Amino acid sequence: MSFPSPRRPADPGGGGARRWYEQELGWDTAPGEPLRLVLGRRFDVLDVPVEAGRAALRHLGPASPVAVRADRMLLLVAAGSAEELPGLLEWLEWSAVDPDLVGLGAGALMDAPPPPGAAPAAARPPVRGRRGSQGAAVWLRPPVPGCEAGASLPALSASGGEGSAPDLVRVVATAATHCHRLRLRRVRARGPVRS
Structure with missing residues:
Protein backbone atom coordinates (compact mmCIF):
# COMPACT_ATOMS: atom_id res chain seq x y z
CA MET A 1 0.00 0.00 0.00
CA SER A 2 1.42 3.39 -0.93
CA PHE A 3 0.74 6.65 0.80
CA PRO A 4 0.50 10.08 -0.83
CA SER A 5 3.48 12.39 -0.47
CA PRO A 6 3.35 14.73 2.52
CA ARG A 7 2.04 18.20 1.73
CA ARG A 8 2.71 21.50 3.41
CA PRO A 9 -0.26 22.96 5.24
CA ALA A 10 -2.37 25.23 3.07
CA ASP A 11 -2.23 28.96 3.69
CA PRO A 12 -4.99 30.13 5.98
CA GLY A 13 -7.62 31.80 3.82
CA GLY A 14 -6.01 30.39 0.66
CA GLY A 15 -3.98 33.56 0.05
CA GLY A 16 -0.97 31.82 -1.45
CA ALA A 17 1.52 33.56 0.85
CA ARG A 18 3.74 30.48 1.17
CA ARG A 19 3.78 30.08 -2.61
CA TRP A 20 4.65 33.78 -3.05
CA TYR A 21 7.61 33.53 -0.67
CA GLU A 22 8.93 30.20 -1.95
CA GLN A 23 8.24 30.36 -5.68
CA GLU A 24 8.21 34.04 -6.57
CA LEU A 25 10.92 35.19 -4.17
CA GLY A 26 12.87 31.93 -3.73
CA TRP A 27 12.86 32.31 0.06
CA ASP A 28 12.75 29.36 2.44
CA THR A 29 9.78 28.96 4.78
CA ALA A 30 9.45 26.77 7.85
CA PRO A 31 6.80 24.05 7.76
CA GLY A 32 3.59 24.62 9.70
CA GLU A 33 1.63 27.64 10.79
CA PRO A 34 2.04 30.50 11.32
CA LEU A 35 3.99 31.08 8.14
CA ARG A 36 7.61 31.87 9.05
CA LEU A 37 10.66 32.74 7.00
CA VAL A 38 13.93 30.88 7.57
CA LEU A 39 16.75 33.33 8.32
CA GLY A 40 20.43 32.89 7.63
CA ARG A 41 20.18 31.46 4.13
CA ARG A 42 19.05 34.33 1.86
CA PHE A 43 19.10 37.11 4.45
CA ASP A 44 19.40 37.99 8.15
CA VAL A 45 17.38 40.58 10.07
CA LEU A 46 18.35 43.56 12.22
CA ASP A 47 15.55 44.08 14.74
CA VAL A 48 15.54 47.71 15.99
CA PRO A 49 13.09 50.20 17.51
CA VAL A 50 10.99 51.83 14.77
CA GLU A 51 12.48 55.30 15.33
CA ALA A 52 16.05 53.99 15.01
CA GLY A 53 15.02 51.99 11.95
CA ARG A 54 13.55 55.09 10.30
CA ALA A 55 16.90 56.83 10.65
CA ALA A 56 18.70 53.82 9.14
CA LEU A 57 16.37 53.73 6.10
CA ARG A 58 18.39 56.46 4.39
CA HIS A 59 21.34 54.04 4.17
CA LEU A 60 19.28 51.27 2.57
CA GLY A 61 18.76 50.91 -1.12
CA PRO A 62 15.20 51.35 -2.42
CA ALA A 63 15.01 47.59 -3.09
CA SER A 64 15.96 46.64 0.49
CA PRO A 65 12.91 44.99 2.12
CA VAL A 66 11.82 46.36 5.50
CA ALA A 67 9.01 45.13 7.78
CA VAL A 68 7.41 46.68 10.86
CA ARG A 69 5.98 44.76 13.81
CA ALA A 70 4.46 46.83 16.63
CA ASP A 71 7.22 49.17 17.83
CA ARG A 72 10.03 47.26 16.07
CA MET A 73 11.44 47.56 12.56
CA LEU A 74 12.91 44.51 10.83
CA LEU A 75 15.67 45.47 8.38
CA LEU A 76 16.65 42.67 6.02
CA VAL A 77 20.42 42.47 5.65
CA ALA A 78 22.81 40.10 3.89
CA ALA A 79 23.05 36.55 5.23
CA GLY A 80 25.82 36.29 7.83
CA SER A 81 25.35 39.87 9.07
CA ALA A 82 23.79 38.79 12.39
CA GLU A 83 26.92 36.80 13.15
CA GLU A 84 29.06 39.88 12.38
CA LEU A 85 26.93 42.25 14.50
CA PRO A 86 28.67 41.82 17.91
CA GLY A 87 32.12 42.42 16.39
CA LEU A 88 30.83 45.32 14.34
CA LEU A 89 29.25 46.95 17.41
CA GLU A 90 32.54 46.50 19.28
CA TRP A 91 34.50 48.02 16.38
CA LEU A 92 32.07 50.97 16.32
CA GLU A 93 32.56 51.27 20.12
CA TRP A 94 28.90 50.52 20.93
CA SER A 95 29.40 47.20 22.73
CA ALA A 96 29.68 48.78 26.21
CA VAL A 97 26.38 50.64 25.76
CA ASP A 98 24.32 47.62 24.63
CA PRO A 99 22.07 49.33 22.09
CA ASP A 100 18.60 47.90 21.58
CA LEU A 101 19.74 46.33 18.30
CA VAL A 102 19.33 42.58 17.75
CA MET A 110 10.74 35.50 11.25
CA ASP A 111 6.95 35.66 11.10
CA ALA A 112 6.19 36.27 7.44
CA PRO A 113 4.30 39.50 6.76
CA PRO A 114 1.42 39.04 4.32
CA PRO A 115 2.42 39.61 0.68
CA PRO A 116 1.60 43.07 -0.70
CA GLY A 117 -2.13 43.33 -1.39
CA ALA A 118 -3.03 40.36 0.84
CA ALA A 119 -5.20 40.77 3.91
CA PRO A 120 -3.11 40.87 7.11
CA ALA A 121 -3.14 37.69 9.16
CA ALA A 122 -4.64 37.70 12.63
CA ALA A 123 -2.32 39.05 15.30
CA ARG A 124 0.25 36.47 16.29
CA PRO A 125 1.61 35.94 19.78
CA PRO A 126 4.86 37.78 20.56
CA VAL A 127 8.21 36.13 19.88
CA ARG A 128 9.39 34.55 23.11
CA GLY A 129 11.84 36.74 24.99
CA ARG A 130 11.33 39.87 22.88
CA ARG A 131 9.74 43.01 24.22
CA GLY A 132 7.40 45.09 22.15
CA SER A 133 6.96 42.52 19.42
CA GLN A 134 3.22 41.93 19.58
CA GLY A 135 1.07 42.03 16.49
CA ALA A 136 1.60 40.78 12.98
CA ALA A 137 4.44 42.18 10.91
CA VAL A 138 3.64 44.15 7.75
CA TRP A 139 5.89 45.16 4.89
CA LEU A 140 6.96 48.81 4.92
CA ARG A 141 9.08 48.07 1.83
CA PRO A 142 8.04 44.70 0.43
CA PRO A 143 10.46 42.44 -1.42
CA VAL A 144 10.21 42.57 -5.19
CA PRO A 145 9.92 39.27 -7.07
CA GLY A 146 12.74 38.88 -9.58
CA CYS A 147 15.22 40.97 -7.53
CA GLU A 148 18.03 38.94 -6.06
CA ALA A 149 17.77 39.57 -2.30
CA GLY A 150 21.51 39.44 -1.59
CA ALA A 151 22.42 42.06 -4.19
CA SER A 152 20.28 44.79 -2.61
CA LEU A 153 20.79 44.04 1.09
CA PRO A 154 23.26 45.81 3.36
CA ALA A 155 26.50 43.85 3.65
CA LEU A 156 30.03 44.27 4.97
CA SER A 157 32.02 45.34 1.94
CA ALA A 158 35.07 43.35 3.01
CA SER A 159 33.04 40.14 3.41
CA GLY A 160 31.96 39.90 -0.18
CA GLY A 161 29.12 42.40 -0.27
CA GLU A 162 28.15 43.45 -3.79
CA GLY A 163 29.47 46.81 -4.96
CA SER A 164 25.94 48.19 -5.25
CA ALA A 165 24.78 46.82 -1.88
CA PRO A 166 24.26 49.34 0.93
CA ASP A 167 27.01 49.42 3.55
CA LEU A 168 26.10 47.44 6.69
CA VAL A 169 28.51 49.53 8.79
CA ARG A 170 26.54 52.73 8.05
CA VAL A 171 23.21 51.03 8.73
CA VAL A 172 24.39 49.61 12.09
CA ALA A 173 26.16 52.83 13.15
CA THR A 174 23.04 54.90 12.43
CA ALA A 175 20.69 52.43 14.13
CA ALA A 176 22.93 52.15 17.22
CA THR A 177 23.21 55.94 17.51
CA HIS A 178 19.44 56.37 17.36
CA CYS A 179 18.86 53.48 19.79
CA HIS A 180 21.14 55.29 22.25
CA ARG A 181 19.31 58.60 21.70
CA LEU A 182 16.00 56.86 22.42
CA ARG A 183 17.40 55.42 25.64
CA LEU A 184 18.69 58.85 26.74
CA ARG A 185 15.31 60.40 25.95
CA ARG A 186 13.53 57.80 28.10
CA VAL A 187 15.93 58.40 31.00
CA ARG A 188 15.39 62.19 30.80
CA ALA A 189 11.61 61.70 30.66
CA ARG A 190 11.70 59.78 33.94
CA GLY A 191 13.31 62.79 35.63
CA PRO A 192 15.98 62.88 38.30
CA VAL A 193 16.29 59.96 40.68
CA ARG A 194 15.50 61.00 44.27
CA SER A 195 16.75 59.24 47.34
Missing part, protein backbone atom coordinates in the same frame (compact mmCIF):
# COMPACT_ATOMS: atom_id res chain seq x y z
CA GLY A 103 20.71 40.50 14.89
CA LEU A 104 18.69 37.44 13.88
CA GLY A 105 20.38 34.98 11.55
CA ALA A 106 21.04 31.28 11.03
CA GLY A 107 18.67 29.14 13.08
CA ALA A 108 16.12 31.94 13.60
CA LEU A 109 12.68 32.35 12.09
Whole structure:
Protein backbone atom coordinates (compact mmCIF):
# COMPACT_ATOMS: atom_id res chain seq x y z
CA MET A 1 0.00 0.00 0.00
CA SER A 2 1.42 3.39 -0.93
CA PHE A 3 0.74 6.65 0.80
CA PRO A 4 0.50 10.08 -0.83
CA SER A 5 3.48 12.39 -0.47
CA PRO A 6 3.35 14.73 2.52
CA ARG A 7 2.04 18.20 1.73
CA ARG A 8 2.71 21.50 3.41
CA PRO A 9 -0.26 22.96 5.24
CA ALA A 10 -2.37 25.23 3.07
CA ASP A 11 -2.23 28.96 3.69
CA PRO A 12 -4.99 30.13 5.98
CA GLY A 13 -7.62 31.80 3.82
CA GLY A 14 -6.01 30.39 0.66
CA GLY A 15 -3.98 33.56 0.05
CA GLY A 16 -0.97 31.82 -1.45
CA ALA A 17 1.52 33.56 0.85
CA ARG A 18 3.74 30.48 1.17
CA ARG A 19 3.78 30.08 -2.61
CA TRP A 20 4.65 33.78 -3.05
CA TYR A 21 7.61 33.53 -0.67
CA GLU A 22 8.93 30.20 -1.95
CA GLN A 23 8.24 30.36 -5.68
CA GLU A 24 8.21 34.04 -6.57
CA LEU A 25 10.92 35.19 -4.17
CA GLY A 26 12.87 31.93 -3.73
CA TRP A 27 12.86 32.31 0.06
CA ASP A 28 12.75 29.36 2.44
CA THR A 29 9.78 28.96 4.78
CA ALA A 30 9.45 26.77 7.85
CA PRO A 31 6.80 24.05 7.76
CA GLY A 32 3.59 24.62 9.70
CA GLU A 33 1.63 27.64 10.79
CA PRO A 34 2.04 30.50 11.32
CA LEU A 35 3.99 31.08 8.14
CA ARG A 36 7.61 31.87 9.05
CA LEU A 37 10.66 32.74 7.00
CA VAL A 38 13.93 30.88 7.57
CA LEU A 39 16.75 33.33 8.32
CA GLY A 40 20.43 32.89 7.63
CA ARG A 41 20.18 31.46 4.13
CA ARG A 42 19.05 34.33 1.86
CA PHE A 43 19.10 37.11 4.45
CA ASP A 44 19.40 37.99 8.15
CA VAL A 45 17.38 40.58 10.07
CA LEU A 46 18.35 43.56 12.22
CA ASP A 47 15.55 44.08 14.74
CA VAL A 48 15.54 47.71 15.99
CA PRO A 49 13.09 50.20 17.51
CA VAL A 50 10.99 51.83 14.77
CA GLU A 51 12.48 55.30 15.33
CA ALA A 52 16.05 53.99 15.01
CA GLY A 53 15.02 51.99 11.95
CA ARG A 54 13.55 55.09 10.30
CA ALA A 55 16.90 56.83 10.65
CA ALA A 56 18.70 53.82 9.14
CA LEU A 57 16.37 53.73 6.10
CA ARG A 58 18.39 56.46 4.39
CA HIS A 59 21.34 54.04 4.17
CA LEU A 60 19.28 51.27 2.57
CA GLY A 61 18.76 50.91 -1.12
CA PRO A 62 15.20 51.35 -2.42
CA ALA A 63 15.01 47.59 -3.09
CA SER A 64 15.96 46.64 0.49
CA PRO A 65 12.91 44.99 2.12
CA VAL A 66 11.82 46.36 5.50
CA ALA A 67 9.01 45.13 7.78
CA VAL A 68 7.41 46.68 10.86
CA ARG A 69 5.98 44.76 13.81
CA ALA A 70 4.46 46.83 16.63
CA ASP A 71 7.22 49.17 17.83
CA ARG A 72 10.03 47.26 16.07
CA MET A 73 11.44 47.56 12.56
CA LEU A 74 12.91 44.51 10.83
CA LEU A 75 15.67 45.47 8.38
CA LEU A 76 16.65 42.67 6.02
CA VAL A 77 20.42 42.47 5.65
CA ALA A 78 22.81 40.10 3.89
CA ALA A 79 23.05 36.55 5.23
CA GLY A 80 25.82 36.29 7.83
CA SER A 81 25.35 39.87 9.07
CA ALA A 82 23.79 38.79 12.39
CA GLU A 83 26.92 36.80 13.15
CA GLU A 84 29.06 39.88 12.38
CA LEU A 85 26.93 42.25 14.50
CA PRO A 86 28.67 41.82 17.91
CA GLY A 87 32.12 42.42 16.39
CA LEU A 88 30.83 45.32 14.34
CA LEU A 89 29.25 46.95 17.41
CA GLU A 90 32.54 46.50 19.28
CA TRP A 91 34.50 48.02 16.38
CA LEU A 92 32.07 50.97 16.32
CA GLU A 93 32.56 51.27 20.12
CA TRP A 94 28.90 50.52 20.93
CA SER A 95 29.40 47.20 22.73
CA ALA A 96 29.68 48.78 26.21
CA VAL A 97 26.38 50.64 25.76
CA ASP A 98 24.32 47.62 24.63
CA PRO A 99 22.07 49.33 22.09
CA ASP A 100 18.60 47.90 21.58
CA LEU A 101 19.74 46.33 18.30
CA VAL A 102 19.33 42.58 17.75
CA GLY A 103 20.71 40.50 14.89
CA LEU A 104 18.69 37.44 13.88
CA GLY A 105 20.38 34.98 11.55
CA ALA A 106 21.04 31.28 11.03
CA GLY A 107 18.67 29.14 13.08
CA ALA A 108 16.12 31.94 13.60
CA LEU A 109 12.68 32.35 12.09
CA MET A 110 10.74 35.50 11.25
CA ASP A 111 6.95 35.66 11.10
CA ALA A 112 6.19 36.27 7.44
CA PRO A 113 4.30 39.50 6.76
CA PRO A 114 1.42 39.04 4.32
CA PRO A 115 2.42 39.61 0.68
CA PRO A 116 1.60 43.07 -0.70
CA GLY A 117 -2.13 43.33 -1.39
CA ALA A 118 -3.03 40.36 0.84
CA ALA A 119 -5.20 40.77 3.91
CA PRO A 120 -3.11 40.87 7.11
CA ALA A 121 -3.14 37.69 9.16
CA ALA A 122 -4.64 37.70 12.63
CA ALA A 123 -2.32 39.05 15.30
CA ARG A 124 0.25 36.47 16.29
CA PRO A 125 1.61 35.94 19.78
CA PRO A 126 4.86 37.78 20.56
CA VAL A 127 8.21 36.13 19.88
CA ARG A 128 9.39 34.55 23.11
CA GLY A 129 11.84 36.74 24.99
CA ARG A 130 11.33 39.87 22.88
CA ARG A 131 9.74 43.01 24.22
CA GLY A 132 7.40 45.09 22.15
CA SER A 133 6.96 42.52 19.42
CA GLN A 134 3.22 41.93 19.58
CA GLY A 135 1.07 42.03 16.49
CA ALA A 136 1.60 40.78 12.98
CA ALA A 137 4.44 42.18 10.91
CA VAL A 138 3.64 44.15 7.75
CA TRP A 139 5.89 45.16 4.89
CA LEU A 140 6.96 48.81 4.92
CA ARG A 141 9.08 48.07 1.83
CA PRO A 142 8.04 44.70 0.43
CA PRO A 143 10.46 42.44 -1.42
CA VAL A 144 10.21 42.57 -5.19
CA PRO A 145 9.92 39.27 -7.07
CA GLY A 146 12.74 38.88 -9.58
CA CYS A 147 15.22 40.97 -7.53
CA GLU A 148 18.03 38.94 -6.06
CA ALA A 149 17.77 39.57 -2.30
CA GLY A 150 21.51 39.44 -1.59
CA ALA A 151 22.42 42.06 -4.19
CA SER A 152 20.28 44.79 -2.61
CA LEU A 153 20.79 44.04 1.09
CA PRO A 154 23.26 45.81 3.36
CA ALA A 155 26.50 43.85 3.65
CA LEU A 156 30.03 44.27 4.97
CA SER A 157 32.02 45.34 1.94
CA ALA A 158 35.07 43.35 3.01
CA SER A 159 33.04 40.14 3.41
CA GLY A 160 31.96 39.90 -0.18
CA GLY A 161 29.12 42.40 -0.27
CA GLU A 162 28.15 43.45 -3.79
CA GLY A 163 29.47 46.81 -4.96
CA SER A 164 25.94 48.19 -5.25
CA ALA A 165 24.78 46.82 -1.88
CA PRO A 166 24.26 49.34 0.93
CA ASP A 167 27.01 49.42 3.55
CA LEU A 168 26.10 47.44 6.69
CA VAL A 169 28.51 49.53 8.79
CA ARG A 170 26.54 52.73 8.05
CA VAL A 171 23.21 51.03 8.73
CA VAL A 172 24.39 49.61 12.09
CA ALA A 173 26.16 52.83 13.15
CA THR A 174 23.04 54.90 12.43
CA ALA A 175 20.69 52.43 14.13
CA ALA A 176 22.93 52.15 17.22
CA THR A 177 23.21 55.94 17.51
CA HIS A 178 19.44 56.37 17.36
CA CYS A 179 18.86 53.48 19.79
CA HIS A 180 21.14 55.29 22.25
CA ARG A 181 19.31 58.60 21.70
CA LEU A 182 16.00 56.86 22.42
CA ARG A 183 17.40 55.42 25.64
CA LEU A 184 18.69 58.85 26.74
CA ARG A 185 15.31 60.40 25.95
CA ARG A 186 13.53 57.80 28.10
CA VAL A 187 15.93 58.40 31.00
CA ARG A 188 15.39 62.19 30.80
CA ALA A 189 11.61 61.70 30.66
CA ARG A 190 11.70 59.78 33.94
CA GLY A 191 13.31 62.79 35.63
CA PRO A 192 15.98 62.88 38.30
CA VAL A 193 16.29 59.96 40.68
CA ARG A 194 15.50 61.00 44.27
CA SER A 195 16.75 59.24 47.34
